[in-house]
Amino acid sequence: MKTYFLLILIAFSLGCAFPGEGQQPLVGSIQGTIRDKHDAPVPYAALTATNIDSVEPESSRRTTGADKKGVYQFVEVPPGRYSIVVTQNGYRDYTVPLVTVRPGETVNMPDIKMSLVASH
Numbered sequence: 001m002k003t004y005f006l007l008i009l010i011a012f013s014l015g016c017a018f019p020g021e022g023q024q025p026l027v028g029s030i031q032g033t034i035r036d037k038h039d040a041p042v043p044y045a046a047l048t049a050t051n052i053d054s055v056e057p058e059s060s061r062r063t064t065g066a067d068k069k070g071v072y073q074f075v076e077v078p079p080g081r082y083s084i085v086v087t088q089n090g091y092r093d094y095t096v097p098l099v100t101v102r103p104g105e106t107v108n109m110p111d112i113k114m115s116l117v118a119s120h
Contacts, residue, residue, distance in 0.1 A: 028101040031073040032109030034066050034086060034094075041070030042114050045088035049099070051080045077101045086112055 030049060034042040045066040054060030066072040084096040091114040099107055 025104045027076045027078055028103060028105040028107065029073060029075050029077055030082070030084070030099055030101060030107045030109060031071075032112060034070040034072065034088075034112045034114060036091075036114055036116070039111075041068070042066065042088055042091060043068040043070055045070070045072070045086050045091075045114070047072050047074070047084055047086050049074050049077065049082045049084045051078070052083050052098075053081055079103050086114065088114065090117055091115065092117055 034045050036042055043066060047064050047066065049062045049064075051060035062074050062077055064072050064074050079101050082099045082101060084099060086094040086096075094112055094114050096109070096112065099109065101107055
């Protein structure tokens with residue numbers, strides 16, 4: 001009888017530890033493209049997503065970079081509300097104030113349009 005309960009306990013534990021078919025992942029992702037005002041890609045920009053509801057600032061940040069085509073993706077993002085800051089030399093910083101990530105969801109962002117810094 002003890003062996004039977006032990007097997008049930010192990011099976012239940014494994015089922016909870018690894019999402020099975022039909023179970024939703026516990027994280028999501030955010031993806032999009034960065035462009036300038038002429039719709040040209042802004043390559044290699046740096047992006048930081050910060051969970052605005054978190055009380056632990058260091059663990060609430062995710063960083064990524066855009067590729068040469070301006071495409072970026074944050075992967076394995078815990079559910080929550082995020083603010084995203086985009087930086088690139090020669091461009092004004094750009095902030096997306098609110099992006100909501102849900103478990104198992106990929107948020108496809110509208111193109112981020114960056115402006116050149118005015119030169120003198």
